[in-house]
Every structure is written in C-alpha cells, then in structure tokens.
Amino acid sequence: xxxxxxxxxxxxxxxxxxxxxxxxxxxxxxxxxxxxxxxxxxxxxxxxxxxxxxxxxxxxxxxxxxxxxxxxxxxxxxxxxxxxxxxxxxxxxxxxxxxxxxxxxxxxxxxxxxxxxxxxxxxxxxxxxxxxxxxxxxxxxxxxxxxxxxxxxxxxxxxxxxxxxxxxxxxxxxxxxxxxx
Numbered sequence: 001x002x003x004x005x006x007x008x009x010x011x012x013x014x015x016x017x018x019x020x021x022x023x024x025x026x027x028x029x030x031x032x033x034x035x036x037x038x039x040x041x042x043x044x045x046x047x048x049x050x051x052x053x054x055x056x057x058x059x060x061x062x063x064x065x066x067x068x069x070x071x072x073x074x075x076x077x078x079x080x081x082x083x084x085x086x087x088x089x090x091x092x093x094x095x096x097x098x099x100x101x102x103x104x105x106x107x108x109x110x111x112x113x114x115x116x117x118x119x120x121x122x123x124x125x126x127x128x129x130x131x132x133x134x135x136x137x138x139x140x141x142x143x144x145x146x147x148x149x150x151x152x153x154x155x156x157x158x159x160x161x162x163x164x165x166x167x168x169x170x171x172x173x174x175x176x177x178x179x180x181x
Contacts, residue, residue, distance in 0.1 A: 025055035029064050036071040045071050062092035066101055073104065082108040099129035106141065115145040136166040140175060147178065 032047030048071070051064045069084030085108060088101035106121035122142045125132060132138065143158030159175035166172065 025051045025057065025060055025064075028054060029060065029067070032064075032071075033067055036067070036074060041071050041075040058092065059095060062088060062095035062097050065092065066097040069101065069104065073108065078108040078111040082112070099125065099132045100134075102129060103132070103134065103138065106138075110141055110145055113148070115149045118142075119145045136162055136169040136171050139166070140171045143175065143178070152181075 028047050028051035032044045032049075032051060035041075035044030035047060037044075045068050048064050048067050052061050052068075055061050055064070065084065065088045069081045069088060072078075072081035072084055082105060085101045085104045088095075089098055089105065092098055092101075102121070102125040106118045106125060109115075109118035109121055119142055122138050122145075126135065126138050139158045139162040143155045143162070146152075146155035146158065156179055159179050162169060162175045163172055163179065
C-alpha cells in the first residue's frame with residue numbers, strides 16, 4: 001500500500017507543475033488506475049476521465065474508457081459499468097480493448113441477472129471477435145447464465161464444449177463438476 005501512495009505522490013508532482021510533463025494524459029491515467037487498485041474508486045474514475053479529456057491518442061482513450069468501466073465493476077457496480085463498457089465497444093470498436101469490453105458487457109448483464117441479454121451478448125462477442133482469446137470464459141459464463149435460468153440441458157452443452165475444446169482451462173474443473181449434476 002505504501003508503494004502505491006509513493007507512486008501517487010510522484011505522479012501528483014508531474015500534475016501540479018513541480019516537474020511538468022508533456023505526458024499529462026498518461027499521468028492522469030496512471031494516477032486513476034493506481035487509485036482504483038487501492039480502493040479509491042471514485043477518485044480513480046475522476047482521474048481517468050481527465051486522461052480521456054487530455055489525450056488525443058485513440059489507444060490511450062480506449063484503454064482509459066475501459067479502465068473506468070473496469071473500476072465500476074471492481075467497485076461492485078455493474079449497472080454503472082455496463083454503459084461504460086458499451087462506450088468502449090461503440091466508440092473504440094477497432095481498438096485492442098473492444099473484444100474484452102464486449103465480453104464485459106455480457107458479464108455486467110449476467111451480474112444484473114439479465115441472463116438472456118447476457119447470453120445474446122456473449123454470442124455477439126464470439127461472432128464479432130473471432131480471435132477472442134478467452135472463449136473458455138464465454139462458454140463458462142453462457143453456461144452459467146443458462147444454469148441460473150434453470151435450463152440445465154443448455155447449460156451442460158456449453159460446459160461440455162468448454163471441457164472438450166479447452167482441456168487446460170482453469171474453468172474446466174467447475175464445468176466438469178456441473179456436468180455431473
């Protein structure tokens with residue numbers, strides 16, 4: 001925790017003119033991300049918003065927007081995270097963070113118990129981002145949505161695909177356990 005506080009102090013110097021920087025957008029982003037990590041969620045979000053406003057770099061803006069959404073999710077606030085992840089997908093669809101943001105939209109819907117919408121979003125993520133690197137998570141979360149809806153047969157289809165297609169996934173033991181019930 002002390003290391004994070006020291007980092008915040010150092011970054012704040014660049015922000016307040018004690019070592020002005022042409023990297024102000026990156027400083028805001030670093031401060032905001034650090035604040036979020038140490039549990040200062042609202043202050044972190046405010047700093048990251050400054051990074052978005054200060055930057056002309058699309059990559060930084062997309063990453064910063066993703067960080068805002070992730071901070072809301074970390075805070076346990078999926079209803080606030082949802083539109084922020086949707087902004088990443090709609091405003092930065094060609095950027096590196098878009099596939100993960102699309103997945104997180106589904107996660108937010110799932111956490112909000114909007115299971116059918118979450119299932120639809122996971123399918124959309126899989127179709128839109130063919131190279132999505134976390135397909136085991138897509139299968140697991142889709143299966144979980146069906147499971148929580150009481151649709152065990154559909155859920156088991158997704159868990160079975162996970163076990164078959166991703167034998168080294170850390171999600172495999174849970175899927176195997178649910179397949180046996």
